[in-house]
Amino acid sequence: SIEGFLKALRQEEGKAKSVAERYNPYLLQGPWILREDLKSYLKILGLIVARLTERSSWSREDVKKLIKEEGIKLKLSMEALDELARPRFLNDLRRLGLLLADDPIGPWKEADGVVSELCNVASMLDKIDEGYTSGAVALKLSLSLTNTPCTNILREIKFNRTRRFEEVIDKLTRLSQVGEERIKELLKLEEEMLSMAEEVISKTPRSFLPIELWDEAEEADIVLASGKSLLLAGAPAVGKTRYARRLAMEFTGCEPVMVTGRGDLSYDHLVYSYELVEGSSNLILGKLSLSILASWVRLFNGRPPKWMFIDELNRFNVELVLGELFTALDLEHRLGHNVLPGTLLKRVLRNRDLITMIAEEAGDESFNVGHQDVENVLQCLLKVFQGAPLPLSWRILATINLVDRSHLFRLGFALLRRFPILLYPSILGDFEVTFNPPKEVEERTIKLLNRLASEFMDQAVKELGLDSKATRYDRVVNMAKRLKDIKNEVLRDYEEALKTIASITIRLIDAGVEIGAGLLVDTCKLALIAKLVDFDEARIADLAVSSILLPQVGSLVPTIKAEVILMGNSARLQKVNEIMKIIKDWLGNKSRSANYAEVLKLELPLTA
Known part of the structure; x- marks a missing residue:
């Protein structure tokens, strides 16, 4: 029997x-x-x-x-x-x-x-x-x-x-x-x-699938699952746009709302604006608003959100256009910051044409959305949030060409914190990590490691565990295991990666790079997500260094150039060059971090 x-x-x-x-x-x-x-x-x-x-x-x-x-x-x-x-x-x-x-x-x-x-x-x-x-x-x-x-x-x-x-x-x-x-x-x-x-x-769609059941994960998947938006950087015509759209489809099951960067793009174009028509103001919803509202309609109906994709981010003044979104993009502030005010939602409710636009944006081949569906969701948003915040599961994907790398190194700290940079491989091949972590670390590095293992990791666990009070379908990441259990596994299995990250962080701080607590919390989020999919330790070290830490060096480029012009030399430049060499020794010449360092060196003066 x-x-x-x-x-x-x-x-x-x-x-x-x-x-x-x-x-x-x-x-x-x-x-x-x-x-x-x-x-x-x-x-x-x-x-x-x-x-x-x-x-x-x-x-x-x-x-x-x-x-x-x-x-x-x-x-x-x-x-x-x-x-x-x-x-x-x-x-x-x-x-x-x-x-x-x-x-x-x-x-x-x-x-x-x-x-x-x-x-x-x-x-x-x-x-x-x-x-x-x-x-x-x-x-x-x-x-x-x-x-x-x-x-x-x-x-x-x-x-x-x-x-x-x-x-x-x-x-x-x-x-x-x-x-x-x-x-x-x-x-x-x-x-x-x-x-x-x-x-x-x-x-x-991966937004709904428990992360433990993903067949495999790439670096971009780790970044997106950690609650971050993503900036893909690479040479022209290597497939960045196609890859970004594929990521959106894998995570949400639907095409993202697409915007192409141009010089005259403004916040009003993206979010909302008013135009005078026969003596009265007519509300116009930008693509960002359509993406947000369509996402909420989908989430309230048990569907993944509708992400946004910005192609050629370098073609407009991104700090000016997206600056008002920066706080809202942070996970801990996301549901407490209304991107679209309640007064706007009330005007949308009175406009059948706008209701139709949102319904069309929210629907897909397997999901038909009617006017009543949209109206119900808008009423619920007004009741719960008094407006429309960004969903926890919502992301922006963006691309930038390395041909325009001078613009890449003008991107501000606030943007780079919300958009980790991921180098996209060239036609010559993918990246490869040769991991040789530091054998000895100084006392300051040990102190930083202790903070990574305690307060920064605890904050990362807290933020990744957020869920929406409006609908159970809106989460930062879907998982079956408990993060507090995963934390101990990260500290045990990624010990060498965390040691490498902490050592490079100390050296960057010594060179004058501002590395705040938020960046280190973001690093811990990457490690937690990576562990859930059994990501390789060497690759997570390379990902954290290349996408979170090294982009902050760009803020030093104008200062270093000024020092070389005025004084003929720069102590900062010497320290930065030493860091670049160490990165190649610890992560290998073919790593993402080493490739990013080479791109960065092209913007730095040759004289040290």
Whole structure:
């Protein structure tokens, strides 16, 4: 029997401490009773996940009632509904952390925080394809975040392939005394279920997908998931624009609102302005406003936001045009700063043409938006925020050409803090890090490391954990694990990277570069996100140095040039050149940081 099979695998039950561990000696029993319709099973699993996580408590009878309600919606047979109400499906729910073993009528406990977050994350997806995605995420996360005899076996079969399928079957047959054909059929069903879940997950926008389930992550993904907007810098015609649009599609599932930089672009053009028409003022919404309002409409309807893309950022006075947004772009201030005032939203509500524009911007092939949808969201924004702030999940992507690098080094500190620079590779090839971290560090570096490990890391955890009071779909980043647990893993596994970052920071400060606490908090955010996707330590060190620390050196370029002209020499220039050499020694000549240093040197005087 299946029960005998499960009992044989329950070898480590006595060591289990949490609900998740106690009820994870197997994957799922449910597919056995719906073997002809795994898709329906995955859907109903997701729908029940979503419904249960909206309650503060539940009982077995509540679950059975929900099963019947959702099963009827999916047009399941009465026989299937009867089977789902039996203990097997309840065990599946229990395995996903939705019911407690000792307290079935209560919510999850603090001790099972990972399970709690798992279910919260899965429940965010319940409006996408009738719970299909929610079920896939719950299933895949439950396998990814647990370590039990059966999940290990399934990982070997599905992912690692360390043992042949026949060897696994032979071992299970001997352990469980269950027929070989029965075990083979059971495992094949589970493997088919996982394959189905992976296919669903591959189509889910990254803004909604738990970060632990990303197939892979690049440097740009790490920056965007950390809550930052992104400035792509590279040579002309190497694919920056195409890459930026691809990033937006991967994260949100829809094209971004696009703006091309030009000399006459102003804040009014981007946000809103008024024009006189027959003696009265006519409100005109800029593309930034359309992006923000369309994002809120999508988020309130369980869809990812509508990002903004600015091509050729260097073609206009970005400090003047975007300066008023800088504070609003900070995560800790984002929901407390209305970019669009309440008076503006009230005028939009009275203008059918503007309502239509927002609806068209918010919709896509799978999401039709009506006037009432937009009006409901605007009313809710007025009630909750008295205006429209930037959503936590909203980002700006921008590009700049290195041919115009003189403009790159005129970008101010305020902009560079909100837009980390990411060098885009040339046609000659990608970047490569050769990591040789410093073997010894001075006392000041140790003190800075201690602050990175404590106050800066704690602030990063706080900001990444923000969520919106308006809708549960608006988060900085979607994750199943708890950040306070990840913090300890970062300090342990990225020790050499943090040491390298701290050492370079001290040297930059000595050269006169202003490195504030905010930049170091941003560095900690990158490290936390990187750890969630098991990002390579050498690459995270290179990313932090090249995108957050080195761009601040640009502020010294005018001062160094003036010193060389007036005095014939510059002590700052000598220190900067020494830092560039150290970066190449520690991160390699082909790293992003080394390439950025070479670009920077072209703007510096040759005389030291």
